[in-house]
Amino acid sequence: MICISLFFFASLYVFRPSFNHVNLHRRPLHAEQLLQTCADIKLIPGPPSDFSKRTESDRWVPGTRATLIVNATVWVGRSEGTYESADILIDRGLIVKVGHVVAGDLPKKYDVINANGSWVTPGIFDMHSHIGVYSSPELRGAQDGNSLVGPINPWLRSLDGLNTHDDSYRLSIAGGVTTSLILPGSADAIGGQAYVIKLRSTAERSPSSMLLEPPFTMNSSASDPLLPHRWRHMKHACGENPSRVYGYSRMDTQWSFRQAYNEARKIKKKQDEYCEKIEAGLWNDVPNDFPYSLQWEALVDVLRGKVKVNNHCYEAVDFDQQIRLTNEFKFSIVAFHHAHEAYLVPDLLKKMYGKPPAIALFATNGRYKREAYRGSEFAPRILSDAGFQVVMKSDHPVLDSRFLLYEAQQAHYYGLDHDLALASVTTTPAELQGFGHRLGYVKAGYDADIVIWDSHPLALGATPKQVFIDGIPQLEKPYTTEKPSGFQVEPKVPNFDKEAEAALEYDGLPPLLPSKETKSLAFLNVRKIYEKDTAIRSQFVTENGQLGTVVVVDGHIVCKGLETQCGQFMDDPKIEKIDLEDGVLAPGMLTFGAPIGLVEIDQEASTKDGVGFAPLKQPVPSILGSGFLPKAVDGLQFRGRDTLLAFRNGVTKAVVAPVHSGFLGGLSVAFSTGSVSRLAKGAIVKDIAALHVTIVDSSKQPSVSTQIGLLRDLLSGNGEGPIGDYFSKAAEGKIRLVAHTQNSDVIATLLDLIDELAQSVDAKIKLTIAGGAEAHHLAEELGQAGVGVILTRPRPFPTNWPGKDILPGLPLSSEGQVTRLLAHNVTVGLGIEESWQARNLWFDAAWAAIEAGGNLDKETALGLVSTNLETLLGVDVQTQPDLVAWKGGDVFDLSSKVVAIVSGAKGLVDIL
Ligand SMILES: *[C@@H]1O[C@H](CO)[C@@H](O)[C@H](O)[C@H]1NC(C)=O
Ligand SMILES: *[C@@H]1O[C@H](CO)[C@@H](O)[C@H](O)[C@H]1NC(C)=O
Ligand SMILES: *[C@@H]1O[C@H](CO)[C@@H](O)[C@H](O)[C@H]1NC(C)=O
Ligand SMILES: *[C@@H]1O[C@H](CO)[C@@H](O)[C@H](O)[C@H]1NC(C)=O
Numbered sequence: 069m070i071c072i073s074l075f076f077f078a079s080l081y082v083f084r085p086s087f088n089h090v091n092l093h094r095r096p097l098h099a100e101q102l103l104q105t106c107a108d109i110k111l112i113p114g115p116p117s118d119f120s121k122r123t124e125s126d127r128w129v130p131g132t133r134a135t136l137i138v139n140a141t142v143w144v145g146r147s148e149g150t151y152e153s154a155d156i157l158i159d160r161g162l163i164v165k166v167g168h169v170v171a172g173d174l175p176k177k178y179d180v181i182n183a184n185g186s187w188v189t190p191g192i193f194d195m196h197s198h199i200g201v202y203s204s205p206e207l208r209g210a211q212d213g214n215s216l217v218g219p220i221n222p223w224l225r226s227l228d229g230l231n232t233h234d235d236s237y238r239l240s241i242a243g244g245v246t247t248s249l250i251l252p253g254s255a256d257a258i259g260g261q262a263y264v265i266k267l268r269s270t271a272e273r274s275p276s277s278m279l280l281e282p283p284f285t286m287n288s289s290a291s292d293p294l295l296p297h298r299w300r301h302m303k304h305a306c307g308e309n310p311s312r313v314y315g316y317s318r319m320d321t322q323w324s325f326r327q328a329y330n331e332a333r334k335i336k337k338k339q340d341e342y343c344e345k346i347e348a349g350l351w352n353d354v355p356n357d358f359p360y361s362l363q364w365e366a367l368v369d370v371l372r373g374k375v376k377v378n379n380h381c382y383e384a385v386d387f388d389q390q391i392r393l394t395n396e397f398k399f400s401i402v403a404f405h406h407a408h409e410a411y412l413v414p415d416l417l418k419k420m421y422g423k424p425p426a427i428a429l430f431a432t433n434g435r436y437k438r439e440a441y442r443g444s445e446f447a448p449r450i451l452s453d454a455g456f457q458v459v460m461k462s463d464h465p466v467l468d469s470r471f472l473l474y475e476a477q478q479a480h481y482y483g484l485d486h487d488l489a490l491a492s493v494t495t496t497p498a499e500l501q502g503f504g505h506r507l508g509y510v511k512a513g514y515d516a517d518i519v520i521w522d523s524h525p526l527a528l529g530a531t532p533k534q535v536f537i538d539g540i541p542q543l544e545k546p547y548t549t550e551k552p553s554g555f556q557v558e559p560k561v562p563n564f565d566k567e568a569e570a571a572l573e574y575d576g577l578p579p580l581l582p583s584k585e586t587k588s589l590a591f592l593n594v595r596k597i598y599e600k601d602t603a604i605r606s607q608f609v610t611e612n613g614q615l616g617t618v619v620v621v622d623g624h625i626v627c628k629g630l631e632t633q634c635g636q637f638m639d640d641p642k643i644e645k646i647d648l649e650d651g652v653l654a655p656g657m658l659t660f661g662a663p664i665g666l667v668e669i670d671q672e673a674s675t676k677d678g679v680g681f682a683p684l685k686q687p688v689p690s691i692l693g694s695g696f697l698p699k700a701v702d703g704l705q706f707r708g709r710d711t712l713l714a715f716r717n718g719v720t721k722a723v724v725a726p727v728h729s730g731f732l733g734g735l736s737v738a739f740s741t742g743s744v745s746r747l748a749k750g751a752i753v754k755d756i757a758a759l760h761v762t763i764v765d766s767s768k769q770p771s772v773s774t775q776i777g778l779l780r781d782l783l784s785g786n787g788e789g790p791i792g793d794y795f796s797k798a799a800e801g802k803i804r805l806v807a808h809t810q811n812s813d814v815i816a817t818l819l820d821l822i823d824e825l826a827q828s829v830d831a832k833i834k835l836t837i838a839g840g841a842e843a844h845h846l847a848e849e850l851g852q853a854g855v856g857v858i859l860t861r862p863r864p865f866p867t868n869w870p871g872k873d874i875l876p877g878l879p880l881s882s883e884g885q886v887t888r889l890l891a892h893n894v895t896v897g898l899g900i901e902e903s904w905q906a907r908n909l910w911f912d913a914a915w916a917a918i919e920a921g922g923n924l925d926k927e928t929a930l931g932l933v934s935t936n937l938e939t940l941l942g943v944d945v946q947t948q949p950d951l952v953a954w955k956g957g958d959v960f961d962l963s964s965k966v967v968a969i970v971s972g973a974k975g976l977v978d979i980l
Pocket of ligand 3: 283285287
């Protein structure tokens with residue numbers, strides 16, 4: 069004791085003269101921990117170095133049987149090619165071997181699946197999903213994707229709002245989706261932290277147990293050096309969404325970003341200085357505690373390069389400010405999402421701090437708001453040609469992620485390379501988000517997340533035969549069909565070089581009106597003509613099925629057959645000629661269900677007709693008189709981009725009802741999509757097509773029973789003014805009544821109602837159901853009552869409660885809704901919900917035919933989008949039908965595209 073004290077004093081004495089300058093340091097008790105923290109903050113996340121040697125997955129569920137898949141055609145990932153007749157052994161949640169599996173490789177017990185040559189790909193990774201945070205069916209109690217407390221929330225976590233009861237998990241898995249990045253919404257500039265989950269259910273049934281490689285911050289505020297250092301993910305948004313919620317302009321949003329990053333930068337600086345000092349042993353110069361902020365730590369991690377920042381950002385002005393932000397604060401954005409203008413500004417994007425961002429896109433969904441107006445179907449190929457990584461994403465439930473592969477199929481159709489299209493929903497998102505070591509490839513050592521497809525995955529309608537997540541088969545009793553050999557090879561697609569160039573040349577707004585009109589034209593090398601009467605029939609152009617010539621003059625076919633047989637026309641030097649290269653002529657299609665022709669940009673009020681009065685909810689101004697009923701024809705707009713894109717894809721007519729928010733719809737109009745104004749010849753096909761009512765749930769209107777009661781009243785002749793007149797006409801069967809509803813109970817009530825009215829007031833109501841998600845429950849009754857259905861969601865989805873009870877179709881049910889209804893002689897039409905979807909009508913019809921597994925021929929499928937719709941909407945007027953010229957293949961083949969349209973009413977051919 070004494071000695072020590074003496075030594076202490078002695079030391080003090082000896083060193084006293086320089087006391088203020090020497091390193092006599094207080095070394096705190098938690099010094100090691102602090103030094104560890106300083107080491108940790110410098111780490112860049114990634115798998116442990118021995119990760120590839122793992123023998124079981126951290127997500128392996130003990131008891132899962134091993135599976136041997138034999139004779140698979142394996143698309144390995146990215147550009148790693150394809151194995152034919154390969155075996156895949158999966159065990160303990162991992163892919164153990166791909167290639168030739170021998171007896172010695174096999175565990176004691178395993179299941180065998182003979183793939184019979186089927187295509188196998190890695191599981192689909194949806195890089196932009198809100199599954200679970202915006203619930204499906206949509207219920208107020210589970211809408212947790214957006215905080216509306218303030219624009220900057222790096223401290224929020226999507227995981228905290230993840231609803232485990234979402235109907236979408238099961239459906240999306242049935243589309244091959246195995247992994248999703250769950251992003252917060254875009255109402256805020258910094259929406260919060262995003263989490264990567266696997267979609268399968270877990271024994272624990274918790275959100276946390278769905279996480280893939282949860283970051284260390286899950287259970288504690290500080291880093292745990294014993295855990296691997298893992299990637300974090302975050303959502304940013306710029307442009308219209310964050311700006312509008314708080315009454316912000318883009319300037320305000322950007323300042324909120326800069327303020328937030330400045331805060332994070334200050335903390336980071338303090339931390340770095342702190343670490344520099346303690347690493348030099350200067351413990352006296354620092355306070356006891358590490359400068360840490362629970363609130364800002366995630367944003368500090370962004371500055372440390374530990375976070376994959378995903379940014380919802382559309383147009384040049386927004387990319388520009390965000391890229392300046394990355395350069396000011398020195399961090400990188402892994403991907404711009406939506407990014408409808410990205411293809412126009414590659415040089416700008418390359419100025420990002422770090423490295424250029426990937427671009428996550430929709431294939432054809434666009435124009436729904438101003439910043440999406442210049443979106444192009446050619447963006448994926450243009451961007452990938454410019455060296456950017458391209459991802460296709462769902463924004464689920466904006467698009468149903470069950471059909472995310474369809475986005476890749478469309479991108480491929482419009483020119484994206486085969487491997488890059490497949491990688492855009494598998495390898496590319498996996499690698500971008502930091503999971504390239506375990507997801508996105510069918511390779512030994514990777515997670516056993518794989519899909520066996522019933523066709524080539526880029527063939528339209530590709531459907532899983534089985535889906536594995538962590539080696540667990542997800543489809544208990546999959547319903548499958550065997551598809552013809554034509555579906556088993558990479559689809560041949562048309563050439564769209566000129567169209568892609570035009571998109572760039574015109575800054576995203578290439579002219580969509582036909583480039584040329586002509587009165588006489590010869591189509592060469594035509595295989596077939598589909599003709600329209602009450603149904604569709606097809607015939608070869610020549611007697612023996614050889615390719616032939618079809619000559620059209622003044623909108624009529626004047627000659628068809630071998631070229632020599634049409635010699636008299638062919639010799640005319642003025643006649644235009646188009647080589648259809650084994651193409652066909654088919655009737656123009658009709659679209660219904662979206663406000664096409666009444667709306668140009670959905671979120672811009674000045675671009676649209678607007679919403680009519682809802683008399684059950686609000687007073688109608690007395691100046692309108694009693695019983696006012698709007699007519700869509702009075703608000704019609706021509707030359708809209710969605711309208712013209714529909715035209716260019718063979719949809720030559722549209723029926724649109726007035727936009728309404730409640731019960732009373734009004735009178736629909738049928739018009740020609742390719743007309744320049746309502747005064748043009750043939751522009752208005754029928755000024756009053758049908759009478760529309762919508763039975764909506766009580767979140768939007770007084771009770772359903774009130775709406776039905778009102779309908780009964782009006783159809784019984786108790787209405788006033790025009791409302792009274794048109795409902796009386798509907799009761800007499802002089803105008804078709806189209807009732808919009810998804811719900812089977814409402815449909816049943818309506819069937820009862822028309823029966824009841826037929827007895828009491830001798831009504832002869834011609835009823836059509838539009839919506840119809842649950843109509844399949846009443847297929848027999850609808851068939852017997854002669855009531856047809858327009859499915860406004862051709863591939864069903866449980867958007868809301870009244871329509872939640874869908875018939876999902878393959879692989880979850882043996883029949884789809886279309887086949888079920890057709891089997892009971894219900895007249896079925898395929899509709900849409902949003903205007904941009906009109907252009908894809910032929911994909912929808914093709915899909916319905918493919919799903920029916922050979923039980924629905926092309927003629928019937930064409931009927932679903934033409935003759936049936938005409939019947940169901942009261943536009944079965946016998947005008948000279950339009951004929952669409954498809955080049956490069958049959959109608960509905962991915963090899964073909966529309967090149968010209970013969971207009972019966974105009975007596976002209978429009979050359980596109
Ligand atoms: C392969 O063919 C067999 C025999 O037809 C069939 O039972 C099996 O389901 C097929 N496998 C797949 C993955 O389609
Ligand atoms: C794989 O399946 C295809 C399609 O059924 C068949 O033609 C081929 O012979 C099979 N190959 C092997 C190695 O069994
Ligand atoms: C968090 O704690 C729970 C319960 O102990 C554990 O199951 C989970 O793996 C932990 N997560 C992380 C990321 O450490
Ligand atoms: C549908 O119509 C066909 C032809 O009229 C008839 O043979 C068939 O029995 C009908 N099917 C049903 C389920 O009513």
